[in-house]
Amino acid sequence: xxxxxxxxxxxxxxxxxxxxxxxxxxxxxxxxxxxxxxxxxxxxxxxxxxxxxxxxxxxxxxxxxxxxxxxxxxxxxxxxxxxxxxxxxxxxxxxxxxxxxxxxxxxxxxxxxxxxxxxxxxxxxxxxxxxxxxxxxxxxxxxxxxxxxxxxxxxxxxxxxxxxxxxxxxxxxxxxxxxxxxxxxxxxxxxxxxxxxxxxxxx
Numbered sequence: 001x002x003x004x005x006x007x008x009x010x011x012x013x014x015x016x017x018x019x020x021x022x023x024x025x026x027x028x029x030x031x032x033x034x035x036x037x038x039x040x041x042x043x044x045x046x047x048x049x050x051x052x053x054x055x056x057x058x059x060x061x062x063x064x065x066x067x068x069x070x071x072x073x074x075x076x077x078x079x080x081x082x083x084x085x086x087x088x089x090x091x092x093x094x095x096x097x098x099x100x101x102x103x104x105x106x107x108x109x110x111x112x113x114x115x116x117x118x119x120x121x122x123x124x125x126x127x128x129x130x131x132x133x134x135x136x137x138x139x140x141x142x143x144x145x146x147x148x149x150x151x152x153x154x155x156x157x158x159x160x161x162x163x164x165x166x167x168x169x170x171x172x173x174x175x176x177x178x179x180x181x182x183x184x185x186x187x188x189x190x191x192x193x194x195x196x197x198x199x200x201x202x203x
Contacts, residue, residue, distance in 0.1 A: 001144060002135045003027060009148045014155050014163040022155065027128055029150030029176070030136055033143065034127035035067050037183040040140060047120040049074060054112035056120060058105045063133040064126040069107060072099045075118040079109060143183070150176040 006026045007019060014022065034040045045059040060066055072079040079097040100108045113120070128136070136144065149172045156169035 001138060001141055003133075006136075006144065006148060006151070009144070010151050010155070013152055013168070014161075016162050017155060022151065025151040025155050026147065027130070027133060028154065029147045031127045031130070032150060033147055033176075033180060033183075034125070036180050038068055038070070038125035038187050039143065039183055040067070040127065040137060041070065041123060041125045041187075044122045044124045047122075049113035049116065049118040049120055051114060051116045052112050054108045054110060055102065056107055056109065057103075058107070058122065058124065060105055060124070060126060063129050063135075065129045066105055067125040067127045069099060069101060069122055069124055071121075071123040072107075072109075073119075073121045074109065074113050075115075143179075146176060146179040146183070149173075149179070 003023050003026055004019075007022060010022050010026060011017060011019070047056050047058075049056075058066060058069075069081050072081055074097075077097060079099040081099045098110045100110060102108050109120070136147065153169050153173035153176050156163065156165045156172065158164060
């Protein structure tokens with residue numbers, strides 16, 4: 001669903017709001033929703049290993065940013081995917097196979113693959129990029145209403161605008177937070193703490 005298609009759901013509640021401003025808040029709400037829930041997931045393009053090289057870069061589609069790496073396997077051998085700081089601690093303690101995020105799209109495998117040409121497979125969660133993003137995925141159309149609530153919660157609290165409505169802003173913020181919590185719970189229970197690969201891209 002293109003960002004412009006959100007406008008008919010947002011603009012009636014903020015009469016006089018410029019479309020460009022509304023679109024900014026729509027994208028910001030989508031970024032927040034995707035970052036906190038990790039609901040936008042897919043298998044990244046496989047990477048071919050280089051013997052004894054630990055550092056790799058994900059190929060992420062245009063208009064997207066990495067929110068989190070969820071799962072990794074090298075030639076069928078799974079790597080634990082903790083948060084960055086925890087990953088460094090696990091590496092120092094020599095706690096088995098660990099993937100350590102090192103940059104916006106970069107990660108390190110510890111230990112490094114020992115052979116050339118092994119498949120490095122990853123499942124990732126992404127969010128819309130600030131620049132170049134044109135749409136919310138059609139597979140996640142059930143979350144469009146949630147993003148609208150997020151956009152309205154911030155648009156309605158803007159100071160000095162004719163459409164300012166703090167009570168309604170708080171209502172929309174409550175809806176947005178509740179849906180984030182609900183979706184976050186369902187997504188986290190589909191992969192959190194499990195070493196088995198789970199395919200959840202939408203609901």
